[in-house]
Amino acid sequence: MKFVSNHRSTLIFINVLQHSILIIFFITNLNYFAKFVIIRKGNQLVILQILYIKKNRLQMINVNFSFFEIRFIKIPFIILLFLISSCKKHKNEDTVTPTSNTPVTYKGTPYNLQAPYYFGSQVAAPGNPLTVEGVYLGRMLFYEKKLSGNNTMSCGSCHKQKFAFADSSAFSTGIDGLQGTRNAMALSNLAWQKKFFWDGRANSIEEQALGPIQNPVEMHQTLTSAIQKLQNTPTYPPLFKAAFGTEVIDATLISMAIAQFERTLISSRSRYDQFRSGDQSALTAQEQNGYLLFTTHPVPSSNIYGANCSDCHSEDLQTNNTFQNNGIDSVFTDLGLEAITKKSSDSAKFKVPSLRNIALTPPYMHDGRFNNLQQVLQQYNAHVSTKAPLFSPIMGASNTQGGFQLDLTQQQIDDVIAFLNTLTDTQFITDTTFSDPNKH
């Protein structure tokens, strides 16, 4: 880490509070950020802490280094700052290149996202690191009704925490009383997902977040109007300043803040997670049998029974992030992924949803056609459209020799559903760090 200046974007603040004698100064440009915490001890100045960003991560050095006697503060500081800012950029420096179109100088306090190790690697979110201030702003915006045309709806109106951020209606009703054609998706563990919306048309949460605001059947408001409304409040400009260093609100910053908040929606405190962490007693015998069926491909000739769920709903987020035609229709009214990719092989393919909290998120399927998990399992068990080759071949797995339907027994179906219920995370739906900040 070097404190470098490209003279263009270096900001240096010296803040000497006469009474508390707390001096903090920042040296920052697009790639670097450093913050010194300096206090007065007697008649000496002591550097207590140096915070800096290295390879996009916050590093902290705790030091206890006394230097000037207070009466000589002015001259050495000028010399010091001059020397630091005139250090030349070194060729071997570790550069962090912001890939966002709107490069944002790092400002906030890094947010420590806690997730189980078995979730694996997150999808990178270049240019939008989580900060405490950004997440808070995002949470405010998630529940902000001013983002809708008539100030009656927010993201949280259809993504309700009590339903694991899904909607209990098949189709949510927008501000004009109109309904869409797809079921609102549950939100959890989004930092591990690559594509958003049922048809995958958004490549990031940032991209996704602006969709419903503008959609005529949803929040129905232009971004210009949304920005104007927020800009005119006393609340938001300072929150944007704290999160992104500017009071000038724009659509990119709105999307970045909402995305930051949504990345914190981690559901990892279900009974399944206790089981995954090694507590075999966390699941009952029936639930464990359901888990075995869930993860097993059937081999009828060897009497190996399976529900083959994890071909798509793979661990540990119970989705493999692919798009599949699951054979629920032989004639399609909604082309799904094909409408985006224009490839006929993507016909009626929809995003494989995570099954986290699945018991809380009826109705099911992209169009919310099934009201309960029994109907879903019955569909997969016996009613998959065999109008090949339009549906995914993996839907043809069978517990019957020579069969093409799953053909589980009712008991096996009940066991799988018992397992699905263990994915419910009651702490997730009551966690006040995810709830409307104006209601607490």
Next chain:
Amino acid sequence: MTKVKYVFSALFIAVSLIIYSCHKNKDNNVEPASVKTGTLKLELESDMNGNKIVLNSAYLNENQDTFKVSTLKYYISNVRLKDATGKYYNVPEGYYLIDVSVSNDTSILIPNIPVGNYVQAELAIGVDSAHNHTGTQPGALDPTVASDMFWSWLTGYKFLALEGTYKTANSNGFKPLVFHVATDGNVKSFVFNAASPNWTDINIREGKDTKVKVSVNIEEMFKTPTLISFDQTNNIGGGPDCVVIANNYADMIKLTQIVNE
């Protein structure tokens, strides 16, 4: 006295901070290599009986069943080279996912191989048991990257996934065809040496790419030693059928050329 103290502390803080600020970043410095190394370029052509496979085209298997492949992915791993003294160089953490929807002609660059003459090369299809049961691994084994190749910590990875449709005299129209070959014990190694056709010793040279070209004939999965009839075997993801298919790999990978630059 105060003046001396002032000058001293000013110099000290300035010098130490400048050293700290401007010191060379050691993280990115490559340690001087103690061993000279070169690169092995493994070129894999995914074939159907000698022709590069084309997805969604109709083929005939040995049993005269018609089939089309919509998805074909497999893991290449455990690449190692043996020198004349019998010593192996094992490529560390070498897991490579071949995805035919990306290309049916894939080059894998394996750098940092010690220079020298090698008399035997090996590679495997699959993921060894030590790596097969955790979903938190980097590179090609990262489920966030290769999402549809991982099932669960219990059942592990699909080593080879072939999906598509088939039609036989007995079937009414195309039916789903799924071969998910997996399970510990079904990792298959392939050895190439002086006994193999097209072999010449592999000479790894500093700064050069030595090419090893192999063809992977997918059709071999369905014949020798066990002839597969799709009416009987069409949707597998574990169990004894996986063992049969993995054993059928035996003639699947053939060395076609070694080019020492």
